[in-house]
Structure formats: C-alpha cells, structure tokens
Amino acid sequence: MSGQHAPPPETGLRTGPPIDPSVAALGCQSVTKTFGAITAVDDVSIGIDQGEWVSIVGPNGAGKTTLLNVLNGFYDPDTGGNIYLSGEDVTTEPSYKRARKGLGRTFQGLELFEDEDVLENIMTTRAVKQRPNLLSALLFYVGGGRRTEAENMRRVEEILDYLELWEYRHSTIGSLPLGIQRRVDLARSLALEPDVLLLDEAMSGLTFDEKYDMVRFLADLHEKEGLTLVMIEHDLEVVTDVSQRMIVLDQGAIIARGEPDSVVDDPEVQRIYTGVE
Amino acid sequence: MPSGEYFTSYEDRMGLLRWRIEYVAFALGLPIPLLAPFVMTGQLVSVFTLVFIFIIGVLGLHVMLSYAGEIVLAQGVFMGIGAYTASRIINELALGILPAMLIAGLVTAFIALVFGLPAWRVKGFYVAISTLALQFIAIQFFFRRSEFAVIHGGTQQSLPSNIGLVTDVITIGSATEEYFFAFVVMVVFAVLTMNLSRTGIGRMFRALHENDLSAQVLGINRFRNKLMAYAIGGFMVGVSGALYAIYIGFITPEFYSIDITLLQYVMLLLGGMGRVWGVILGVTTVELLNHYLLETLINAFPEATALEPVFFGVIIIVVLIVEPKGIMAALGQLKEYLRKWPYAY
Numbered sequence: 007m008s009g010q011h012a013p014p015p016e017t018g019l020r021t022g023p024p025i026d027p028s029v030a031a032l033g034c035q036s037v038t039k040t041f042g043a044i045t046a047v048d049d050v051s052i053g054i055d056q057g058e059w060v061s062i063v064g065p066n067g068a069g070k071t072t073l074l075n076v077l078n079g080f081y082d083p084d085t086g087g088n089i090y091l092s093g094e095d096v097t098t099e100p101s102y103k104r105a106r107k108g109l110g111r112t113f114q115g116l117e118l119f120e121d122e123d124v125l126e127n128i129m130t131t132r133a134v135k136q137r138p139n140l141l142s143a144l145l146f147y148v149g150g151g152r153r154t155e156a157e158n159m160r161r162v163e164e165i166l167d168y169l170e171l172w173e174y175r176h177s178t179i180g181s182l183p184l185g186i187q188r189r190v191d192l193a194r195s196l197a198l199e200p201d202v203l204l205l206d207e208a209m210s211g212l213t214f215d216e217k218y219d220m221v222r223f224l225a226d227l228h229e230k231e232g233l234t235l236v237m238i239e240h241d242l243e244v245v246t247d248v249s250q251r252m253i254v255l256d257q258g259a260i261i262a263r264g265e266p267d268s269v270v271d272d273p274e275v276q277r278i279y280t281g282v283e
Numbered sequence: 284m285p286s287g288e289y290f291t292s293y294e295d296r297m298g299l300l301r302w303r304i305e306y307v308a309f310a311l312g313l314p315i316p317l318l319a320p321f322v323m324t325g326q327l328v329s330v331f332t333l334v335f336i337f338i339i340g341v342l343g344l345h346v347m348l349s350y351a352g353e354i355v356l357a358q359g360v361f362m363g364i365g366a367y368t369a370s371r372i373i374n375e376l377a378l379g380i381l382p383a384m385l386i387a388g389l390v391t392a393f394i395a396l397v398f399g400l401p402a403w404r405v406k407g408f409y410v411a412i413s414t415l416a417l418q419f420i421a422i423q424f425f426f427r428r429s430e431f432a433v434i435h436g437g438t439q440q441s442l443p444s445n446i447g448l449v450t451d452v453i454t455i456g457s458a459t460e461e462y463f464f465a466f467v468v469m470v471v472f473a474v475l476t477m478n479l480s481r482t483g484i485g486r487m488f489r490a491l492h493e494n495d496l497s498a499q500v501l502g503i504n505r506f507r508n509k510l511m512a513y514a515i516g517g518f519m520v521g522v523s524g525a526l527y528a529i530y531i532g533f534i535t536p537e538f539y540s541i542d543i544t545l546l547q548y549v550m551l552l553l554g555g556m557g558r559v560w561g562v563i564l565g566v567t568t569v570e571l572l573n574h575y576l577l578e579t580l581i582n583a584f585p586e587a588t589a590l591e592p593v594f595f596g597v598i599i600i601v602v603l604i605v606e607p608k609g610i611m612a613a614l615g616q617l618k619e620y621l622r623k624w625p626y627a628y
C-alpha cells in the first residue's frame with residue numbers, strides 16, 4: 007500500500023536554478039514583488055547562462071511581465087531580492103544603466119515612438135549608444151556631429167537589412183502592420199548591441215507567417231551572434247522548438263523549470279494550462 | 284515608379300536644406316531680411332527687431348516644452364532675470380553686449396534648471412506650479428523691493444543707448460544696428476536648435492517626450508536629459524531677455540509679467556509646436572498682428588480694455604479649430620505637394 011504513495015521520480019523540474027544567479031549572464035536571487043495585497047512575483051530565483059535561450063511561460067497574470075520589469079529595473083524588488091547582470095549586482099541601478107550594460111528588452115505593448123519612421127526609431131537607440139555630447143551636437147558640421155550621424159546611419163542600415171526592414175525604413179510606425187512593428191521593436195533593441203535580450207510576447211498577435219519570420223530572426227541572432235535570449239511566450243510549440251530551457255510561472259512562483267520537452271509533459275504544468283485554455 | 288525627389292545619400296538626408304523647395308525658399312528668402320531695413324519704415328524695423336528677440340525666447344520655450352515635456356510658466360521672469368543680469372554686466376562692469384548675453388544666459392539657465400528639478404517626479408504639474416510661483420514671487424515682490432537691490436541691482440534701470448559688443452569695441456546703437464545684431468543672434472540660435480534636434484541629444488529628448496518607458500530601456504537617463512533641456516531652454520530665454528532690455532533701454536518688473544509667458548505660448552501654438560520654422564512663423568505672425576491689427580482695434584475702441592486677451596484668446600481658439608498643429612502643419616502639406624511636383628502622386 008505505502009509503495010503507491012512513494013514520491014514521484016526525481017525530475018529536476020522543481021529544483022533551483024542550474025546556474026548560480028550571481029555569476030550568470032542575467033540572474034535574480036529570491037526576488038519578490040508585491041503590489042499592495044497582490045504578490046505578482048513570489049520568491050523567484052533564476053540564472054541564465056551566456057548564450058542560452060530561455061522561455062518563460064505561464065497563464066495571464068502569472069507575473070511574467072512583472073518579472074521582466076524587475077529584471078530590467080522598472081520596478082524595485084521588495085527588500086531581500088537581488089538582480090545580477092554579468093555577475094554584477096545591479097539591484098540598485100536604474101533601468102537606463104542596466105540597458106547600457108547590455109540588457110535589452112522589447113515590450114508586450116510595443117512602446118515604439120509612434121510618430122516617427124522606422125529609421126528614426128532605431129537611430130534613437132544609436133544616439134544613446136554614442137553618448138552624444140552637447141557641443142558637438144550644437145556645432146554639427148564643425149564638431150564630429152555630422153560624421154557620427156553618418157556612421158550611425160550605416161550601422162542602422164545594417165540592422166534594417168538583417169531584419170528585412172529596408173523597404174519600411176521611411177514608414178511611420180502607426181502605418182505598419184503589427185508583425186513589422188514587432189520587428190522594429192526588435193531592431194531598436196538590437197541597435198543597443200545588447201548581450202541579453204528580454205522579449206515580452208514578441209510573437210503575440212502575429213500571423214503564422216509573421217511568427218515564422220520572427221522565430222527565424224531570433225534563431226539567427228542566437229546562433230550567429232551568440233545573443234542570450236529570455237522570451238515570454240504563450241505558444242508552447244514555438245517554446246519547445248527553439249528554447250533550451252523553460253521556466254513556468256504561476257501566481258508569481260516558479261512551479262517548474264528545465265528542458266522544454268520534459269516540462270510540458272509535467273502533469274502540474276498541464277493542469278495549469280488546461281485549466282486556463 | 285518613384286516620382287518627385289528622394290534622398291540619395293545619408294548626408295543629403297541630414298542637411299539643413301533637404302528639399303528643392305527649401306533651396307529655392309532659402310535663395311529667394313535670404314536677401315529679404317538683409318535688405319529689409321533699408322526699405323522698411325523705422326517703425327517696421329523696430330517691430331522686426333522685436334520679432335527676432337522673441338524668436339530666441341520662444342525657441343527656448345520650445346526646447347523646454349517639447350524636450351522636457353512639461354509646462355513651464357516662468358517665461359516672463361526668465362526674460363527678466365536675463366534682463367537684470369545683462370543690465371548689471373553692462374552698467375556696472377562695462378563688459379559689453381556679448382559677455383552680458385552670455386552671463387544672462389548662464390544665470391537664467393541655472394535658475395531654470397533649479398525650477399526644473401521637480402521634474403524627477405514621474406508625472407504631474409510640479410514644474411508648472413513651481414515656475415508659476417516663481418513668476419509671481421519674483422515679479423510682484425523680489426524685483427520690486429529695494430532690499431534686494433544687492434542682487435537685482437535696482438528695480439528700475441536704464442541702459443546706455445550705445446553699447447559695445449565687447450567692452451566698447453564695435454558699438455551697437457542705431458535701430459538698424461540693433462536689427463542686424465538681433466537678426467544674427469536669432470539665426471545662430473535657430474541653427475543651434477535645429478542641430479540639436481537632428482542629432483543624438485535631440486533624439487534622446489524626443490524619445491523621452493514620446494515614450495518615457497522605451498527611452499529608459501534604450502539607456503536614456505530621463506532626469507539628466509530633462510534638466511539639460513531646462514538649462515538649454517533657460518539659456519535662450521535669458522539671452523532673449525538681455526536683448527529685450529538692450530532694445531528697450533530700460534527695465535522695470537512690469538515688462539516681465541505673466542503676460543509675456545502667455546504671449547509666448549500663443550506664438551508657439553500658432554506656429555505649431557515642435558518645429559523651429561513654426562516658432563519663427565508664429566512669433567512673426569503674432570507680432571505683426573499685435574502691431575497692426577490690435578493697434579487699429581484699440582484705436583477704434585479705446586474703452587475696450589480687455590481687447591488684447593480677447594484678441595489672442597480668439598486666435599488660439601481659431602487655430603485649435605482650423606489647424607491644431609499650427610501654421611507649420613498647413614505649410615507642410617503645401618510643401619509636400621510642391622516637393623512631388625510636377626507628379627500628382
């Protein structure tokens with residue numbers, strides 16, 4: 007009788023992060039984020055290795071976006087939690103500094119500069135990368151302003167080329183289909199030349215073809231450029247296809263983690279997913 | 284098939300003059316302000332001198348408003364600070380116009396920056412309130428009190444009618460000299476402002492204004508850039524105040540009341556926010572209307588004391604109804620048409 011109540015075989019799905027967060031490319035240790043009575047993120051520790059592709063899944067309201075916001079510095083974690091970037095504790099650093107240290111991100115709600123064209127949207131990121139100086143900006147022709155501008159433009163054109171956005175370069179964001187807008191968001195964060203890129207539902211709302219394109223670009227960036235990717239994604243088929251590891255969040259807490267194939271087969275994960283969909 | 288005119292190189296796209304129509308307008312337009320003072324009446328020369336001076340100030344407002352994205356209500360007192368500072372540099376130190384303008388700009392930049400500090404609060408009207416308070420306290424109290432003469436140098440001050448550019452070298456005195464001097468300074472600031480908007484700093488300003496969140500994700504330091512916008516804008520308003528004092532030759536707190544603030548907003552709105560050419564057009568239109576139409580109206584109805592606010596109130600309402608983006612937007616459509624000419628599409 008008692009044999010039937012033996013613990014399930016050790017799968018590793020509910021163990022801690024395989025990589026020590028404090029030395030990972032991106033990590034967090036014991037991070038909790040509460041909004042009043044809501045615990046959006048509940049004691050989460052993750053460690054993402056250089057060059058990994060990790061997916062974060064979970065039902066709506068699980069705390070996925072909040073976790074990204076804590077990682078990139080929009081929200082401070084509740085006291086006790088720490089955030090690490092390339093082994094450095096960045097818990098108290100504002101988001102713009104984390105961005106400059108190589109942490110890029112895109113948005114679920116596409117926070118593009120709506121009134122400007124594709125080129126300008128991406129040039130803005132280059133502008134930051136360049137750390138413009140007031141004097142050379144004011145003088146433009148005499149100071150290096152004009153040359154810097156031309157250099158930036160060339161780099162941006164490479165990115166446009168890479169992401170096949172060339173034909174849209176002069177189109178205003180508002181006039182473009184969602185699939186292209188999401189690609190511009192990706193292009194814009196790439197212009198910062200990040201080491202780690204956080205993607206918040208970069209494929210939601212896309213058609214099959216658009217999704218396929220997006221996966222193709224991400225796979226290319228991951229393989230050829232060695233970009234570390236952390237992606238929030240609902241489509242489990244995509245997740246299992248592309249990512250090396252996945253993390254399942256439910257009600258703010260990690261309920262499973264590990265190889266995508268074994269994670270999606272986990273009864274606990276399936277319960278949450280079938281309970282929602 | 285492509286029609287009309289397109290950029291062929293990066294450098295083309297970056298030029299100050301990018302389109303055929305702009306070259307034509309530039310070639311035709313340039314001689315006008317240079318020859319104008321020799322054919323205009325003395326009164327008109329003086330009106331245009333004032334236009335140039337106000338363009339500098341409204342460009343400053345444009346930088347603060349479009350780039351820091353918060354309402355500033357202290358235009359009047361910022362010009363006043365520039366004026367009083369310049370007056371002291373000229374009267375007490377006899378350093379001349381250029382040093383006076385520079386120091387007036389720096390002092391105003393500093394004050395604008397300090398009053399921009401509440402901008403670190405994420406949203407709200409903190410800057411509007413703090414600058415409005417500054418406007419009233421400074422003009423109704425501080426500059427009127429002789430106790431503060433150590434700082435402002437006297438409530439009412441006169442400036443000499445001939446002042447050198449640096450000490451007493453190359454004096455500026457006649458109306459025509461003032462006209463050309465104000466014109467050159469205006470052109471310098473207009474070009475600097477355009478340069479600002481075409482380069483990284485302008486892009487960072489715009490990014491913050493358009494989307495705070497993504498700006499930070501792209502590595503833009505929100506607070507630092509906002510303060511920089513206040514300092515740059517404040518500098519320009521201070522310079523404009525210094526020139527205004529030199530132009531009138533006399534300063535008193537009443538010249539720098541909230542009316543100046545409101546007038547500059549009318550100018551900015553009318554021309555269309557966010558563009559240097561819009562500022563130039565807006566200021567010119569308002570000053571000309573002010574000078575001709577309003578003067579005629581006031582002469583016709585001397586009892587109607589509220590005529591001026593009503594007049595500008597009506598202008599704002601009409602602009603908001605007809606073309607909320609200002610004259611510049613209306614002209615932009617015309618320009619697009621001419622650019623593609625002779626092709627219909």
Ligand SMILES: Nc1ncnc2c1ncn2[C@@H]1O[C@H](COP(=O)(O)OP(=O)(O)O)[C@@H](O)[C@H]1O
Nearest residue numbers: 041044046064065066067068069070071072073
């Ligand atoms: N700024 C906020 N203020 C209050 N509650 C928030 C805020 N952001 C998120 N939440 C709450 O935290 C929970 C997790 O939200 P979110 O991270 O957006 O979930 P997900 O991205 O997984 O769908 C939700 O209950 C949401 O209402």
Ligand SMILES: [Mg+2]
Nearest residue numbers: 070071072114
């Ligand atoms: Mg979300």
